[in-house]
Amino acid sequence: METVEKKQSSAKKTLKIGLAGLVSIVVCYFVFNKVNHALNHENTDNAQIETNSVPVLSRIPGYISKFSLLDYQVVKEGDTIAIIDDHEYTLAVQQAEADLLGAKADLSSAQSQLPTIGSNKQVASAGISVEEVAVQKAKRDVARDEALFKEGSITQRQFENSQSAYETAQKMLISSRSRLTQASTQTGTAEAQIAKAKANIAAKETALQSARLNLSYTRIIAPSTGKVGKTNLRKGQYVQGGQQLFSLVSNEKYWVVANFKETQIEHMKVGQPVNIKVDGYPNHTISGKISGFSDATGAKFSLLPPDNSTGNFVKVTQRVPVIIDIDDLASLQTILKAGLSVEADVKIH
Missing domain, CATH: 1.10.287 (Helix Hairpins)
Incomplete structure (x- = not known):
C-alpha cells in the first residue's frame, strides 16, 4: 500500500510541475507577445471616424415655400432640397x-x-x-x-x-x-x-x-451627395441670408483621425500599416495606413489655447492628430459612420 501511495504522490507532483510549467510557458508567451507588440506598435483609443460634412446655407432671406425632406434622408448632388418663395x-x-x-x-x-x-x-x-x-x-x-x-x-x-x-x-x-x-x-x-x-x-x-x-438662389440645391442631418426646417419658416439650415453628411469618403501622444510619434511615418478596431463593430477587421500628420497639436486648435507664459505652467502630454486612410472603403461604407470611436494600432517596425 505504501508503494502505491508513493507512486500516486509522485504522479501528482509530476502533474503539478507539468501544469506549472505549462502555465509558465503560456504566461511567458503572452508576456513576450505583449512586450514584442509594445516595442513594434503604437496604440491609441483616442480616435474617431471622420467624413465630410457640408453645411447647407440659404444665400438669400425669405419664407420657405417647399420642403419635404426627412431627417437622415439620402440626397444626390444637384437635387433641389428646398424652395424659397420667389x-x-x-x-x-x-x-x-x-x-x-x-x-x-x-x-x-x-x-x-x-x-x-x-x-x-x-x-x-x-x-x-x-x-x-x-x-x-x-x-x-x-x-x-x-x-x-x-x-x-x-x-x-x-x-x-x-x-x-x-x-x-x-x-x-x-x-x-x-x-x-x-x-x-x-x-x-x-x-x-x-x-x-x-x-x-x-x-x-x-x-x-x-x-x-x-x-x-430661391432653389436650394444639394452641394454634394450624402445624407441630410437633423433638420428643424418647415414650410412657411422664415430664414435669413447666410443661415445654416442643416448639414449634409457625405457617405462617399471616410477616414480616421487618431490623436497619439507626442511621445508616440517618433517612429511613425506616412504609409505605415494600421489595424483599426471599431468599438461598435468589434468583429470586423479593418486595415488602413497613415496618410498624414497634423502640423500642430490638438491644443493649438482649441478655442482657448493654453498660455504657458503666465507662470502657472503644468506640463501635460500633448496629442498630435494623425490621419489614417481606410483600406477597402467600398465594402465598409454600410457600417462606417462619422464620430464612431475606434482603436488604432500602428506597426512602426
Whole structure:
C-alpha cells in the first residue's frame, strides 16, 4: 500500500510541475507577445471616424415655400432640397429689366442728337465760308468808295452805305463762328451724355444679373451627395441670408483621425500599416495606413489655447492628430459612420 501511495504522490507532483510549467510557458508567451507588440506598435483609443460634412446655407432671406425632406434622408448632388418663395425676387428681375430698357432708351435719345448737331456744324461752317467772302468783298467796296468819295465821284451817303455793309458782314461772320462753337460744344455734351448712358446701361445690366442670381438662389440645391442631418426646417419658416439650415453628411469618403501622444510619434511615418478596431463593430477587421500628420497639436486648435507664459505652467502630454486612410472603403461604407470611436494600432517596425 505504501508503494502505491508513493507512486500516486509522485504522479501528482509530476502533474503539478507539468501544469506549472505549462502555465509558465503560456504566461511567458503572452508576456513576450505583449512586450514584442509594445516595442513594434503604437496604440491609441483616442480616435474617431471622420467624413465630410457640408453645411447647407440659404444665400438669400425669405419664407420657405417647399420642403419635404426627412431627417437622415439620402440626397444626390444637384437635387433641389428646398424652395424659397420667389415672388419678391421675380418682381426684382422684372424691375431690373424695365430699368435696363429705360437706360437703353436714354442711349438712343442721346445718340439721335448727334446727326442734328452734325448738321448744325455743317451749316455753321458753310455760313462762315460765305460770310468770310462777304467780308472781303465789303472791305474792298469800302476802300474803293473811300477813294471815290475823296475825289467827289460819290456822295457821303453812298460811302456810309459801304461802311455799313462792311460792318454788317463782319457781325454776320462773328455770328456764324459763334454758331459753329456752340455746335462743337453741343457735340461734346452729346458725347458725354452717350458715355453716361452707356455706363448706366452697364450698371443696369449688372443689377439685372444680380436680380436673376438672387432669383436662382430661391432653389436650394444639394452641394454634394450624402445624407441630410437633423433638420428643424418647415414650410412657411422664415430664414435669413447666410443661415445654416442643416448639414449634409457625405457617405462617399471616410477616414480616421487618431490623436497619439507626442511621445508616440517618433517612429511613425506616412504609409505605415494600421489595424483599426471599431468599438461598435468589434468583429470586423479593418486595415488602413497613415496618410498624414497634423502640423500642430490638438491644443493649438482649441478655442482657448493654453498660455504657458503666465507662470502657472503644468506640463501635460500633448496629442498630435494623425490621419489614417481606410483600406477597402467600398465594402465598409454600410457600417462606417462619422464620430464612431475606434482603436488604432500602428506597426512602426
